[in-house]
Amino acid sequence: MPQAKTSRVRIQDVAALSGLSICTVSRALRQLPNVSAQAKARVGDAVAQLGYKASSAASRLAGGNTGSVAIIAPTATAWFFARAVEAAEEVFADSGYDTVLISLRNRPSVQQKLFGDLAGLAQRVDGVLLLNIGLSEPEMAALAGSGLALASVGMHGVPWDNVGIDNAEAARAATNHLLALGHRDVAILAGSETGAPSLVTANERRRGFEQAMAGHGLAVDPDLVLDAGSSIEGGRRAMAELAENRKMPSAIFAGCDETAFGALMAMREFGLSAPENVSIIGIDDHQMSWFLGLTTMAQPVADQGAFAANLLIERLHRSGLPNPPPASPPSNHLLDTKLVERTSTRRR
Amino acid sequence: MPQAKTSRVRIQDVAALSGLSICTVSRALRQLPNVSAQAKARVGDAVAQLGYKASSAASRLAGGNTGSVAIIAPTATAWFFARAVEAAEEVFADSGYDTVLISLRNRPSVQQKLFGDLAGLAQRVDGVLLLNIGLSEPEMAALAGSGLALASVGMHGVPWDNVGIDNAEAARAATNHLLALGHRDVAILAGSETGAPSLVTANERRRGFEQAMAGHGLAVDPDLVLDAGSSIEGGRRAMAELAENRKMPSAIFAGCDETAFGALMAMREFGLSAPENVSIIGIDDHQMSWFLGLTTMAQPVADQGAFAANLLIERLHRSGLPNPPPASPPSNHLLDTKLVERTSTRRR
DNA sequence: AGGTCGATTGTAAGCGCTTACAAATTTGGC
């Protein structure tokens, strides 16, 4: 059992016990080259015996690493982000990093403030994991030049490692599912373009929808194209609009499950239901979707978070080396989505 | 605009610009006494002009504060915790603190490891906010003696500030609602005792239920008392047990909304529905509850997180002073719950 | 006017670690 109380175990104590100099211990601890196997072993023993752990503050101050990384999310409450954050946190914790959570709370002012002092952030963490953050060009450049290790989930065209899904493909598959069931009047309830170059998820999903329709020689009816954002409320409003002022489609492709929830809710208010009156499919496989019987394209959320976290850790380790090898080019990984058929869709 | 790049603005630069010594600047910065108003003003100007921000690492190393606090949650994905975390994070961010997220991932081993090195934690953060953590006596003592500022949400009998709701009262009110609607055969689907002295939420809710029943001169039917944990799956299993092996009650009190969701799900599988066959009420007012028409006792989750965070910040500020005033005794704040009537309950 | 006390400010010694750079040790080639 590591002793705890009595002041602090310092690197000097390890040095004394192992009969080596502080410097050698420091190097051994950080796996730097030019340390004999014997020295490494001695240091290892001493560390175990003393229960030594380096002071992150001291280490940071002296030019080393902070031992923590930040996760930046648009909000921490949404299902997607909560899951991704937890998965990433697990990876970070297992690698010995503290996770600093920064929620933008969907507020541009918070984001502005954060990017206004990136240097400050860089001082407190070694790396940053971005979750679906819409970045302006200057922000992207500032990040890339901040010296921070970077990785992201669900972003595009960014100069760092990214993990996501093929949104167009998922939308195409979802729409094709509807089409294969014989539906022809298909509505789309999805988000609209955000403008941020790094975040085009909604756009890609729209495109996938259009491609699938075109692939079946079908025209997209403008009356059946609604902007529903990606919230429950948005889905509800869009569905109400459809029922009240437009026309009822035979099936609906919802940009994400939460939008579909809202649509289902609105349906109920109009005395409609799925799949009796309309079929509906979403994207996500939200925790509640199986409960509501929503057919959806499942995306691996925790996997995306964990994968991106691992990529970040790798970069961190590489840049921790004395002669940082030439940085490998940013990679972009697309994880698979999968159709999960439930009861909200049926043959026309 | 604060300049950023060119190396770092150090306290020494501020001292030079303001014509004071480093030491005085340091004191002025931390609002310590014995600094003339003039000096304070000069320092203020210089700081603004230079865009100075203290290095948390250096400050920490020298014996100051880390400028960050940890939030420890059983899991980050559950609705309750995600919301509480975000609310707390906002308070911390606004107070200039970084938020380190630590999820126990519902795994005892993670908790053990964390408490095995509290000294390490104490080195990286100034305070800790605990969210519904079940603590053993030794763990509680270790925390209390760690020197960390502490606050919690939903814990009981702890020697630090706590914020929560009156669980017994909420359960009583929920049950009384059912009783007032004329129901007499009321089942309870709730969690069971966890054993951890700091966490007795489920127990208190059971007690409230029993009190309400007794208040109406009703005996609790053992056949209608089920352990459902606090998960969707638990609620589903409990409801299935009720339908298959026990008897159908006229109404159900679910210990939390997620349990109620599971029960509703199971009902559907058995061709039942609420409120047609049984009325059902939960506690929480989960995001999806309005969607499902679940009547529930709403509890202010974000408020609890924010409130507790503020209490922590206060302690932090007080303990930051040179002659820490005698610590005020731990306070316990109970926030109000409110009945939200929806469609899942009706007169018998 | 000399002396004292309290308020303010300055000096300097670290906090625990990293990192040039120098010293010591080993390896290898001829």
Place this chain on the structure above:
DNA sequence: GCCAAATTTGTAAGCGCTTACAATCGACCT
């Protein structure tokens, strides 16, 4: 076997901040 090169280890100077403790500076008494 002897010297240069390579490898391993040690020395010492900070990193930017806090904090005793010492030094100043007035105001206030006698």
